[in-house]
Amino acid sequence: MITVLTPTFNRAHTLPKLFDSLMKQSVSGFEWLVIDDGSSDGTSELVDGFREAAPFPVRCLVKTNGGKHTALNEGVKAAAGDWVFIVDSDDMLVEEAIQKVETALSEFGCDSLVGLGFRTMFPSGKVNGVARRAASNLRATPAEAPHIFRGDLAYIFRRSTMAAHPFPIIPGEKFVPELFIWNKISDEGEIIYFPNTAIYICEYLEDGYSQNFKRNLRKNPRGFGIHYLAQIGREKQLVMKAKCLIRYVQCRWFAWRNAQ
CATH class of the missing domain: 3.90.550.10 (Spore Coat Polysaccharide Biosynthesis Protein SpsA; Chain A)
Known part of the structure; x- marks a missing residue:
């Protein structure tokens, strides 16, 4: 079933x-x-x-x-x-x-x-x-x-x-x-x-996850961070690896800001 x-x-x-x-x-x-x-x-x-x-x-x-x-x-x-x-x-x-x-x-x-x-x-x-x-x-x-x-x-x-x-x-x-x-x-x-x-x-x-990506990233930086860190190793193209790395750095920044 x-x-x-x-x-x-x-x-x-x-x-x-x-x-x-x-x-x-x-x-x-x-x-x-x-x-x-x-x-x-x-x-x-x-x-x-x-x-x-x-x-x-x-x-x-x-x-x-x-x-x-x-x-x-x-x-x-x-x-x-x-x-x-x-x-x-x-x-x-x-x-x-x-x-x-x-x-x-x-x-x-x-x-x-x-x-x-x-x-x-x-x-x-x-x-x-x-x-x-x-x-x-x-x-x-x-x-x-x-x-x-x-x-x-x-x-x-x-x-x-x-x-x-x-x-x-x-x-x-x-x-x-x-x-x-x-x-x-x-x-x-x-x-x-x-x-x-x-x-x-x-x-x-309008209030769904897909329409509110940036807000969700700011509110959940550690959850997004573990994804982007793992994704760096999975992406095959260098440009995509770089994008994931940038997102991961953003996540670390937002996590630090949220902790203040």
């Missing part, structure tokens, strides 16, 4: 759209696990109502607010599925998303496979990033993928591999870049990407 894992914080106004997209899935052999990261907008009560109408299992776990990465840690531990499909609370899935994931796992789900990567798109239908045609499947790493696709991707990871690489918890901070852990997961086996298949619909809200 696949676990659709949704970490959320005060997104009761967007969750119905995600739930509606799950209800429209062409298959129902999955569970939806919502991790309520200390919301104050009635999120857990809303999800309880979804449970009554859904033909698939729906669970909601409530935790103290600690950031998306801590919600992912809790979700991975609680997931019933062998595979975890991370879907943010302000996004949606196309109607055949779960079916396409199941088909890919059936075709490529060998012991060495630790993840799948699919394209995302905007509500308009435009593919997020470079809409290039390529082979139907592509072996790459999460560190290489941004240079190939130039846009966000939808990931499905083997639950046991995710569980072996939890996000670090940094006192006083609430964010660690996901790529830091996705890279560690890729060290354990293959991730196959599907360049021509978009299954995930992104909506970038």
